[in-house]
Structures are given as C-alpha cells and as structure tokens.
Amino acid sequence: MILEVDDLAGSGGGSCCEIVVRWEATGRAEQRVGWRVEQIGGVSESAEAAETGVEGEEPATAAAARVLEATLVAALMPAIELGERRILVRGRVCPLLSQNLRVAGLTMQGWRRGSGHAAIEIEADGFEERAPADGAAALFSGGVDAACLLADNAERFGEASPHRVRHAILVDGFDIGGFHADPDGSMMARSAETCRAMLAPRGVRLWVVRTNLIELLRDNGFWERAHHGAGCAAAAHVLKDRFGRASIGSTFRADRIEPWGSHAVMDHWFSSADLSVLHHGADLTRFEKTRVVSRHPELLARLQVCFVPEKARPAGYLNCGRCGKCVRTKIALELLGAGQPEGLFQTRELEGRHIERLPLNEYGAAAYREMIAAADESVAEHRRLAEAMRGALRRYARSQRVRRVDRALSGGRAVPLAVRAGRRAGREVRKLRGVG
Numbered sequence: 001m002i003l004e005v006d007d008l009a010g011s012g013g014g015s016c017c018e019i020v021v022r023w024e025a026t027g028r029a030e031q032r033v034g035w036r037v038e039q040i041g042g043v044s045e046s047a048e049a050a051e052t053g054v055e056g057e058e059p060a061t062a063a064a065a066r067v068l069e070a071t072l073v074a075a076l077m078p079a080i081e082l083g084e085r086r087i088l089v090r091g092r093v094c095p096l097l098s099q100n101l102r103v104a105g106l107t108m109q110g111w112r113r114g115s116g117h118a119a120i121e122i123e124a125d126g127f128e129e130r131a132p133a134d135g136a137a138a139l140f141s142g143g144v145d146a147a148c149l150l151a152d153n154a155e156r157f158g159e160a161s162p163h164r165v166r167h168a169i170l171v172d173g174f175d176i177g178g179f180h181a182d183p184d185g186s187m188m189a190r191s192a193e194t195c196r197a198m199l200a201p202r203g204v205r206l207w208v209v210r211t212n213l214i215e216l217l218r219d220n221g222f223w224e225r226a227h228h229g230a231g232c233a234a235a236a237h238v239l240k241d242r243f244g245r246a247s248i249g250s251t252f253r254a255d256r257i258e259p260w261g262s263h264a265v266m267d268h269w270f271s272s273a274d275l276s277v278l279h280h281g282a283d284l285t286r287f288e289k290t291r292v293v294s295r296h297p298e299l300l301a302r303l304q305v306c307f308v309p310e311k312a313r314p315a316g317y318l319n320c321g322r323c324g325k326c327v328r329t330k331i332a333l334e335l336l337g338a339g340q341p342e343g344l345f346q347t348r349e350l351e352g353r354h355i356e357r358l359p360l361n362e363y364g365a366a367a368y369r370e371m372i373a374a375a376d377e378s379v380a381e382h383r384r385l386a387e388a389m390r391g392a393l394r395r396y397a398r399s400q401r402v403r404r405v406d407r408a409l410s411g412g413r414a415v416p417l418a419v420r421a422g423r424r425a426g427r428e429v430r431k432l433r434g435v436g
C-alpha cells in the first residue's frame with residue numbers, strides 16, 4: 001500500500017486534505033481518504049491562539065503531514081487484513097509512530113490469526129520527529145464511556161493541569177453517519193449539538209472530524225473487532241497541533257482480553273512522538289462508569305446510549321428507553337439512586353416482564369450479574385429489578401445450552417435458521433392482525 005498526499009490546495013489549518021491510497025498486493029482500485037475538521041460552537045481566533053499557540057493559517061505542509069500520519073494509522077488494520085505486506089508513505093513520518101504501528105499490527109494479527117506472522121513494514125521517504133503540543137483531548141460521542149472519561153478527568157485533574165481535557169473530538173464517518181443511515185446528516189448535526197451542550201459548560205471545545213476512512217474496508221464486524229480504536233486515534237492525529245494527548249473511553253474492563261477494536265493493550269500503540277494515545281476507564285465496569293457519570297447531572301441529562309435509529313423515536317428523545325442498552329442504563333440509574341433526568345428516555349418505566357424477555361449477550365449478562373450483586377434487596381424496587389434480571393439470566397442460560405447442543409449436532413446452523421423462521425412467522429402474524 002502506498003499513501004500520498006493529494007490536493008494540497010485548501011488544506012490550510014488542517015480543514016481539508018485528501019490522501020491517495022494505492023493498493024499493491026491486493027490489486028484493489030485506488031482510493032482517497034479525506035479529512036475535514038469543523039469546530040462546533042466557535043471560539044474567537046485570539047482566544048484560540050492564546051490557549052493553543054496555533055495562530056491563523058498554518059503552512060499547508062504541516063496540516064498535510066498530520067493528515068498523512070492520521071491516514072497511516074487508519075489504514076494499518078485494513079492493509080493487514082487484506083494482505084498488504086508494507087505501507088509506503090510518500091512523506092516524512094514520526095519514527096516512533098512507525099515502530100509503534102508494527103506492534104499494533106502484530107498484536108491484532110496474534111489475536112485474529114495466532115502468532116508467527118510477519119510484521120507489516122512501514123516505509124517512508126524519511127523520518128521527522130515533532131514536539132507535542134500542550135493539552136489533552138478526548139474522543140467524545142456522548143455515551144457512557146465518553147461521559148465517564150470527561151467526568152473522571154475533571155474529578156482527577158484541576159483546571160490548571162495539562163492533563164485536564166480541553167478538547168473533544170466527535171468523529172463523523174463511522175458509527176453515526178457511517179454504517180447507520182444518515183443521508184442528510186441530520187442525526188450527526190443533532191448529536192453534535194447534544195455533545196456541544198454537554199461540553200460547553202465545562203469549557204471543553206468540540207471538534208467534528210469528518211472522514212470516509214471506513215471505505216478502506218467496509219465490514220461491520222472487522223470495524224468493531226479490529227479497527228475503531230485506530231479510527232478514533234487517527235482522528236486525534238489530524239488535530240494534534242492543538243494537544244499532545246488524546247484519550248479513548250474503554251468499551252470493556254482490562255480483564256476482558258478478547259480482541260476488540262479499541263482495547264487497553266492496543267490503543268497506546270497508535271501514539272507518536274507528538275501525540276500520546278491513552279485508553280481510559282479500563283479499570284471500570286459499565287455500571288461503575290454509570291456511577292461516575294451520575295455524579296455529574298449536566299452530563300447525565302444528555303447521555304446518548306441508544307442504538308435504536310433516531311427515526312424510530314419521537315423527536316426530542318435521546319434514547320428509546322426499551323432497547324437492551326437503554327434498559328441496562330435505566331436499571332443502573334435506579335440502583336444508584338440517580339433517577340432519570342426528564343426527557344432522557346422516551347419510555348421511563350422498567351417493566352419486569354420486558355427486562356426478562358430482552359435478548360442478552362455475554363456483555364449484557366455480565367452487567368446484570370454485577371447489578372444484581374449491587375442491588376440492595378431490602379429496597380422493594382431493587383428486589384423487583386434483581387428478580388427480573390435473574391429471570392433474564394435464566395433465559396440466557398437456557399439459550400446458551402441450546403446453542404451448545406446446536407453447535408455439537410449441526411455446527412451451529414440450526415438455531416440461526418430457527419430464529420429467522422420465527423421472525424418471519426412473527427411478521428406474518430402481525431400482518432394478519434393488521435399491525436405489521
């Protein structure tokens with residue numbers, strides 16, 4: 001794979017730049033990865049200069065160098081996955097970044113394919129080491145992981161600390177507006193406005209980084225399991241003239257070792273001499289993170305946890321209140337005594353029957369086990385929720401037993417077929433009843 005800067009025109013200030021991606025071993029057609037940066041809720045140029053030292057328009061080459069390194073970070077995992085043997089960068093690259101990326105690649109190769117594979121070569125026209133800027137940033141989507149990062153950071157570091165997060169980065173191009181349909185960008189615009197409202201009172205500046213990097217390998221499973229940490233880190237590299245460290249909120253606690261695209265053993269290998277990439281919150285479970293956020297009402301009031309598409313919810317509600325993620329968050333808030341802020345969930349009730357019947361995966365089951373242990377069963381409401389969660393776990397254990405038998409007897413093919421047939425039958429029944 002060869003990466004080369006294209007279209008230097010208009011790249012001043014890091015606002016726009018494209019990188020040409022030429023595949024070698026895989027013979028795929030040439031692609032272009034673009035990056036655009038927009039600040040939401042503007043700050044005056046003089047305030048910006050005083051705080052960050054970045055004054056006016058910078059040379060286009062400096063922005064291009066950052067974007068080139070960002071694309072190198074973003075392209076690493078797709079290049080390895082598709083069988084490229086090297087990445088040649090037509091430009092100067094940080095020597096530390098090129099070394100770190102070999103480790104990141106080997107870590108992911110070991111996870112996905114086992115040990116013994118050759119490391120991908122990172123070649124460049126030359127090396128150039130740049131000094132880090134002052135200040136800290138956080139990747140920010142408005143969910144529990146990101147809100148916990150921000151809240152925990154503010155609790156640990158004072159206003160004057162260089163570790164205090166001053167910049168937040170919302171990425172447009174994967175997650176919202178990426179795999180999920182958002183053709184007119186309205187979902188992204190609303191999400192950016194919600195994030196801005198969470199961040200502005202804390203003096204944290206919001207940057208939206210728009211990119212088409214998922215075009216390099218459009219595969220949802222690969223993206224989740226191998227790539228989204230690199231994508232987040234890449235977006236931070238685009239803006240690293242404004243800060244020297246960027247934190248990514250963890251999905252899982254560090255003792256969960258299985259492959260995941262953003263992981264405690266992975267993310268720091270996306271660091272360069274001028275940007276330390278940090279993985280935050282890997283010592284906390286989701287319930288513990290919710291506890292941290294619940295201490296910050298202004299963050300809690302605008303939390304975005306729901307995966308149900310926005311068009312399926314009435315306008316004005318951030319979360320449906322009925323999907324697995326919403327229900328787990330509502331249970332956690334109830335057990336923590338934090339209550340539900342007005343307007344956060346479309347459906348406020350927590351029905352035991354609904355909790356029991358919601359499908360679970362291992363992550364959700366672990367969350368229920370932890371919350372059952374945390375419930376104070378001398379409180380009637382807690383006892384009712386704990387009983388519903390125990391019911392859900394019994395259902396989950398039964399489904400796991402059926403899947404184990406299915407794997408032994410049919411190689412795991414019968415259950416998915418039965419599930420699809422059940423859904424089809426359900427749709428037919430609803431049609432007959434006139435509600436489909």
Ligand SMILES: [Zn+2]
Nearest residue numbers: 306320323326
């Ligand atoms: Zn929901």
